[in-house]
Amino acid sequence: MRGQQYGQTAIQLKVYRALASDTLKTMANMQAYLARVLPTLPKTLNVMVYDVRGKLVRQRLGILVNNGLQGLVVVLVILFIFLNARIAFWVAAGIPVAFMGTLAVMYLSGQTINMVSMFALIMMLGIIVDDAIVVGEHTATRQEMGDSRLVAAELGAKRMIAPVVAATLTTQAAFFPILLVKGHLGDIMSAIPLVVIAVLAASIVECFLILPGHLRHGFGKIKREPSRFRRVFDGGLASFRDGPYRRFVTLAYNWRYTTVAVTFASLIICIGLILGGRIGFTFFPSPEPESIKTIVEFGAGTPADDQTEALKKIDESLLLAEKQLTGGKEKLIVTSFVTLGIAGRARGDNLAQIDVQLTASEERKTPTKSIIRAWRRHLPKIAGVDRIAILGQRIGPPGRDIDVRLQNAPIEALKAASADLKVALTRFPGVRAIADDLPYGKQELILELTPRGAALGFTSDSVGTQVRNAFDGAIATRFARGDEEITVRVLRIQEIAGVHALQQLYLRSPGGQRVLLTEIVKIREKAGFSVIQRKDGARTISVTADLDANVTNVPDVLGKLAEDVMPTLVDKYNLQYQFKGRAEERQDAFADLGLGALLSLAMIYIILAWVFASYAKPLAVMAIIPFGLVGAVLGHMVLGYNLTVISLIGLLGLSGILVNDSIILMTQVGRRLEEGNSLAEAAIGASQDRLRAVVLTSLTTVGGLLPLLFETSRQAQFLIPMAITLVFGLAAATILVLVLIPALVGVGGDLGRMGKGVVGLYRPDTQPALTPGE
Numbered sequence: 001m002r003g004q005q006y007g008q009t010a011i012q013l014k015v016y017r018a019l020a021s022d023t024l025k026t027m028a029n030m031q032a033y034l035a036r037v038l039p040t041l042p043k044t045l046n047v048m049v050y051d052v053r054g055k056l057v058r059q060r061l062g063i064l065v066n067n068g069l070q071g072l073v074v075v076l077v078i079l080f081i082f083l084n085a086r087i088a089f090w091v092a093a094g095i096p097v098a099f100m101g102t103l104a105v106m107y108l109s110g111q112t113i114n115m116v117s118m119f120a121l122i123m124m125l126g127i128i129v130d131d132a133i134v135v136g137e138h139t140a141t142r143q144e145m146g147d148s149r150l151v152a153a154e155l156g157a158k159r160m161i162a163p164v165v166a167a168t169l170t171t172q173a174a175f176f177p178i179l180l181v182k183g184h185l186g187d188i189m190s191a192i193p194l195v196v197i198a199v200l201a202a203s204i205v206e207c208f209l210i211l212p213g214h215l216r217h218g219f220g221k222i223k224r225e226p227s228r229f230r231r232v233f234d235g236g237l238a239s240f241r242d243g244p245y246r247r248f249v250t251l252a253y254n255w256r257y258t259t260v261a262v263t264f265a266s267l268i269i270c271i272g273l274i275l276g277g278r279i280g281f282t283f284f285p286s287p288e289p290e291s292i293k294t295i296v297e298f299g300a301g302t303p304a305d306d307q308t309e310a311l312k313k314i315d316e317s318l319l320l321a322e323k324q325l326t327g328g329k330e331k332l333i334v335t336s337f338v339t340l341g342i343a344g345r346a347r348g349d350n351l352a353q354i355d356v357q358l359t360a361s362e363e364r365k366t367p368t369k370s371i372i373r374a375w376r377r378h379l380p381k382i383a384g385v386d387r388i389a390i391l392g393q394r395i396g397p398p399g400r401d402i403d404v405r406l407q408n409a410p411i412e413a414l415k416a417a418s419a420d421l422k423v424a425l426t427r428f429p430g431v432r433a434i435a436d437d438l439p440y441g442k443q444e445l446i447l448e449l450t451p452r453g454a455a456l457g458f459t460s461d462s463v464g465t466q467v468r469n470a471f472d473g474a475i476a477t478r479f480a481r482g483d484e485e486i487t488v489r490v491l492r493i494q495e496i497a498g499v500h501a502l503q504q505l506y507l508r509s510p511g512g513q514r515v516l517l518t519e520i521v522k523i524r525e526k527a528g529f530s531v532i533q534r535k536d537g538a539r540t541i542s543v544t545a546d547l548d549a550n551v552t553n554v555p556d557v558l559g560k561l562a563e564d565v566m567p568t569l570v571d572k573y574n575l576q577y578q579f580k581g582r583a584e585e586r587q588d589a590f591a592d593l594g595l596g597a598l599l600s601l602a603m604i605y606i607i608l609a610w611v612f613a614s615y616a617k618p619l620a621v622m623a624i625i626p627f628g629l630v631g632a633v634l635g636h637m638v639l640g641y642n643l644t645v646i647s648l649i650g651l652l653g654l655s656g657i658l659v660n661d662s663i664i665l666m667t668q669v670g671r672r673l674e675e676g677n678s679l680a681e682a683a684i685g686a687s688q689d690r691l692r693a694v695v696l697t698s699l700t701t702v703g704g705l706l707p708l709l710f711e712t713s714r715q716a717q718f719l720i721p722m723a724i725t726l727v728f729g730l731a732a733a734t735i736l737v738l739v740l741i742p743a744l745v746g747v748g749g750d751l752g753r754m755g756k757g758v759v760g761l762y763r764p765d766t767q768p769a770l771t772p773g774e
Helices: 023-040 053-082 085-108 115-127 130-144 149-180 183-189 191-209 211-218 228-254 256-275 304-326 368-378 411-425 451-455 460-472 499-503 554-573 582-612 617-622 625-639 645-674 679-689 691-709 714-762
Strands: 002-005 291-298 333-343 346-358 385-392 402-407 431-436 440-449 474-481 484-490 506-508 514-516 521-529 533-535 538-547 576-579
Touching: 023 053, 053 085, 053 115, 053 691, 053 714, 085 115, 085 130, 085 191, 085 211, 115 191, 115 691, 115 714, 130 149, 130 191, 130 211, 130 691, 149 183, 149 191, 149 211, 149 582, 149 645, 183 191, 183 582, 183 645, 191 211, 191 645, 228 256, 228 679, 228 691, 228 714, 256 625, 256 714, 291 304, 291 333, 291 368, 304 333, 304 346, 304 368, 368 385, 385 431, 402 411, 402 554, 402 582, 411 431, 411 538, 411 554, 440 460, 460 506, 499 521, 554 576, 554 582, 582 617, 582 645, 617 645, 617 714, 625 645, 625 714, 645 679, 645 691, 645 714, 679 691, 679 714, 691 714
Parallel strands: none
Antiparallel strands: 002 333, 291 346, 291 385, 333 346, 402 538, 402 576, 431 538, 440 521, 474 484, 506 514, 533 538
8 A cells, every 4th residue: 555646655644633632722732743843854845734624623613603693693683672671681691691501511511512512502592591581571561560670570580480490391301312313413413402401401590590680670770761662662562462463363263173274284285295205305414525535446457657647647637627617716626645555445456545635615616516526527538447436525424325235145246236236326317426345456366176186186275285385485394593483484486477387387196296287277367356345244245326415315216226126136146235324324313313202292291291280281282393394394495405314303302492382371371261261361362461472582592593594604504404494493383383372272172161061961960859749
């Protein structure tokens, strides 16, 4: 194995950080070391440092920080629009307090700041103020009713402690099962539930131990007249709430069965869009690749000089592709490094691998897939090159989009089956970078014993031993010299090399006769394999490929392979196969998410049953959960994104956020019923009472994530599907919850009256029976 760069001999040194070490500190230590060492090296030595992950981490964290700051501004603007300035100020003051508590919890629990944990913090920007909004809004309402500042702050916290604690626990319960996701995907996404749990824990401490004190002193001793904007806005909101909104909710309540039917119809339509393929699915939206790997396979026996020259031409074609794409105005390629003798997991003299480092995706306008396509167009036709496969090095769950593992057949049959499978894959549009991990290696000479050789007493073992001794030498003796063992090997002087030496070799038969080798064996030549993979003790070959997500998707390709291609290969070559790679990761992730969803719903139900002391009310509260899917699907369609496993994880977390609004409404319905309202008035009035709180808590969550929806950084794209799920799912569910919950309350009342009526039909008559005389 040897390396080269642009035709010159080179060595590549890779430096990895320890798993628990800090990326930025490691980068600083490496830079300090290089600053000391480089001046001491020869001036003719060219040293190039590239692919420094610390620089990229700093840059991308900066992108998310900017998004977070923009989201924070949006949240603050929303707070000051909907709330009194003093209340808004103290509610907003809880954000840095809760964040500092969160960072302390993250530090003590060994968590780190990375792109995923930073996204989780941004996601919680709007959620972190929800508790404070509910308490602050109710405190302001109590003061408007005539309570003193102390009483208003105290009652505002006491009356809201049950729904706020319930909302916090249900949100934590919804995110917690994400920790059940195993594998590489679980390692990536585990930061989200850990951050959410830490943020909510810090938020609830701030909400009930710090905020009431601020609200008590924060209104000021002098009662000031509200500003003109506050009077206009509050008046307009009150007019809307008591006028058009009340009429709309009343209509929805009176026609409650139609309301429920329409909302469920919208859910069925969205499910149909998914099952009908109207909206695509991509398992994991990998970030933009910033390096390219090219595998080059030469014909067996290609001279080393010819290989070097061919690789140089391939390198030059990459530079031509760069020039054609940019016209020399943009730098796309940082460097490339060629390794001869290795290609992925395979090794052999006829293999080579070219690793290309691209400029950071944020610094170039040309996407990686355009660079790969241009490079493929500019590849020269070179004699002796059997195959060139170019693929982007992706980040995320390991494995390729397509990975078919062929097993349990002779190695020649597996190779032939892989060739047929690769031909079949070329017929699928959008399939690219097709390769297998069983490349041909050097030419091999096969010695096959003839019947005459067997008749003379030769065996395959005796022939092999004599041929090996003739060329590698025979051990004559071994003796000890001190602590060492000395081996004496007798070597035959080879005057002729290669096949001719074999053709003139004589062997000794068991009877002592000298027989020419060619008289007792047949000599034939064939291409061998450089390396043979074994999985669970069975010979294995993997055929892999990548997909263009804009053209096709993994489930469709695998489904057609399983239906049309693989049965033919199984019958023809008598082999077994498995779908591995990301297909296996996807299957495991779906199983874990399914279990997590069931656990999440069970935990939410138990918490709500405890809070409401009822088995039926939690069902009404949780009825809004499925409707988050409606907004999520519409959001992905509107913005042109496929659903991903990240979207599904977002739905899991969204379920906990959605029930918060339902809890607020159901709690208010219970209070109105206690005050003597009828069921209809309680349901409609509760929706009116909590309109501001429900809309405000949803808007702050949406506002915190809104800047991320329009982020153009290619490295942040894999997080956007979760932001879409949360933003659009919460927006749609908020609109539905304000009309669906009152309608469900009415339906529940109807069912209760119906149940009492049915019971009354079978209840025994308690009046005393009349005698005949009476």
